[in-house]
Amino acid sequence: MKPILTLFTLLFSLNAYANQSDLIEKQPSLPSVEKIEGSDSLFPYELSTIPSTPFGDKVKRGYQLMTNSQSMRNKYVFNEQNCTNCHLSSGRLPNAAPMGASFFAYPAYRSKNKHVNSYQERVQGCFRYSMNGVMPTTDSDVLVDFSAYAYWLGVTTLYNMHGLENLSVPELSDKQLLAGGKVDDFPFHPELQKALDKVGSTVETRAKMPGRGFPKLDKPKLTPDYERGELVFRKHCAACHGSDGQGKEVAGIKSLPPLWGKNSYNWGAGMHKFSTAAAFIYENMPLGKSVQLTKQQAWDVATFMNSHERPQDPRFKNSIAETKKIYQSKDSAYGETINGVTLGSSPLEEHHQLN
Numbered sequence: 001m002k003p004i005l006t007l008f009t010l011l012f013s014l015n016a017y018a019n020q021s022d023l024i025e026k027q028p029s030l031p032s033v034e035k036i037e038g039s040d041s042l043f044p045y046e047l048s049t050i051p052s053t054p055f056g057d058k059v060k061r062g063y064q065l066m067t068n069s070q071s072m073r074n075k076y077v078f079n080e081q082n083c084t085n086c087h088l089s090s091g092r093l094p095n096a097a098p099m100g101a102s103f104f105a106y107p108a109y110r111s112k113n114k115h116v117n118s119y120q121e122r123v124q125g126c127f128r129y130s131m132n133g134v135m136p137t138t139d140s141d142v143l144v145d146f147s148a149y150a151y152w153l154g155v156t157t158l159y160n161m162h163g164l165e166n167l168s169v170p171e172l173s174d175k176q177l178l179a180g181g182k183v184d185d186f187p188f189h190p191e192l193q194k195a196l197d198k199v200g201s202t203v204e205t206r207a208k209m210p211g212r213g214f215p216k217l218d219k220p221k222l223t224p225d226y227e228r229g230e231l232v233f234r235k236h237c238a239a240c241h242g243s244d245g246q247g248k249e250v251a252g253i254k255s256l257p258p259l260w261g262k263n264s265y266n267w268g269a270g271m272h273k274f275s276t277a278a279a280f281i282y283e284n285m286p287l288g289k290s291v292q293l294t295k296q297q298a299w300d301v302a303t304f305m306n307s308h309e310r311p312q313d314p315r316f317k318n319s320i321a322e323t324k325k326i327y328q329s330k331d332s333a334y335g336e337t338i339n340g341v342t343l344g345s346s347p348l349e350e351h352h353q354l355n
């Protein structure tokens with residue numbers, strides 16, 4: 001059951017536009033959680049156990065889209081990222097925002113705008129911001145396939161957490177998949193339901209599955225610093241991500257992703273926030289963990305990385321100042337001038353104007 005974290009993701013292998021809901025405009029950060037150690041049981045079943053059925057085919061397609069998201073280039077994806085660049089091990093790694101845990105956290109109600117955020121809307125958000133792209137429409141196969149994959153990962157992770165081997169995964173309708181798993185009377189396999197009842201697991205418990213999101217990272221002692229961050233970058237990151245942060249190609253494929261610039265995530269993505277990037281980096285980088293950065297180094301390098309220009313925030317309104325006021329938090333360098341460059345001055349791309 002041990003996962004194999006591959007060092008490099010090898011890549012093989014028009015549409016109407018979705019309505020912008022208020023929620024997609026204002027995607028909340030994930031709640032930060034304490035890290036759970038000894039997390040071997042937090043992995044899903046082996047992918048080889050996905051059945052060869054029409055339902056299993058949706059799950060397999062979801063896996064492929066997650067891993068080789070570039071297959072959707074210029075349709076839904078407008079940068080050089082693959083979902084697995086941030087949701088590591090194709091969305092299976094605990095503490096790297098795993099997809100399985102996320103499935104049971106939606107639909108999520110937000111009192112702030114009285115809107116219920118379905119699973120498909122959360123996925124759409126990552127298309128718009130992290131992939132600097134166009135959101136697949138709510139009836140597209142892409143969203144169903146992602147949701148099927150996330151559901152399969154989530155349920156089989158629950159099986160492993162409760163020591164249940166070789167259980168089949170009940171099939172869900174597309175509608176159920178798109179909504180997400182945080183619903184009463186969710187149709188679990190009877191064996192799993194028994195195990196959940198035994199330990200008193202509720203809808204709320206499952207919405208906070210251990211390993212979800214990125215573990216909370218305390219604020220460092222010293223104010224995070226660009227120059228110290230640059231030294232960390234040169235020493236621990238540049239070999240893979242390039243001294244210019246633009247990533248690297250291996251055998252003609254961009255296996256090492258860019259960290260800023262036009263092919264990276266945009267100014268609306270969760271990763272552009274210092275705190276989110278610091279937590280991700282502390283837990284997951286350098287990939288393979290040849291060294292463990294200190295918390296201070298993680299904050300410093302996150303500050304350096306996110307103080308570079310990247311694609312415009314797709315919610316751009318009239319000016320940098322106005323956009324900053326409405327959409328950006330203090331947790332971002334948007335609008336600051338660093339080394340003579342005003343961050344956030346990239347033009348709004350055409351595909352965002354339609355999306």
Ligand code: HEC
Binds near residue numbers: 085101212276
């Ligand atoms: C550049 C990094 C990055 C890429 C690429 C990326 N994401 Fe994300 N994703 C994040 C971050 C960061 C969060 C958490 C957001 C926050 O806390 O602000 C997130 C959150 C999510 C969530 C919600 C997780 C939860 O537990 O609630 C889903 C679902 C998701 N992403 C799906 C996707 C899919 C599908 C793709 C590819 C189409 C993708 N992401 C690409 C960084 C990324």
Ligand code: HEC
Binds near residue numbers: 007008085
């Ligand atoms: C051994 C090579 C290697 C090193 C060293 C490394 N990374 Fe990465 N990094 C990767 C790979 C590969 C990915 C994509 C993971 C995947 O697709 O499985 C990645 C993904 C990322 C991401 C996700 C967002 C994106 O743009 O794709 C960030 C942020 C990141 N690295 C930052 C860093 C920082 C900061 C350092 C230095 C502390 C660092 N990395 C060191 C290989 C490396």
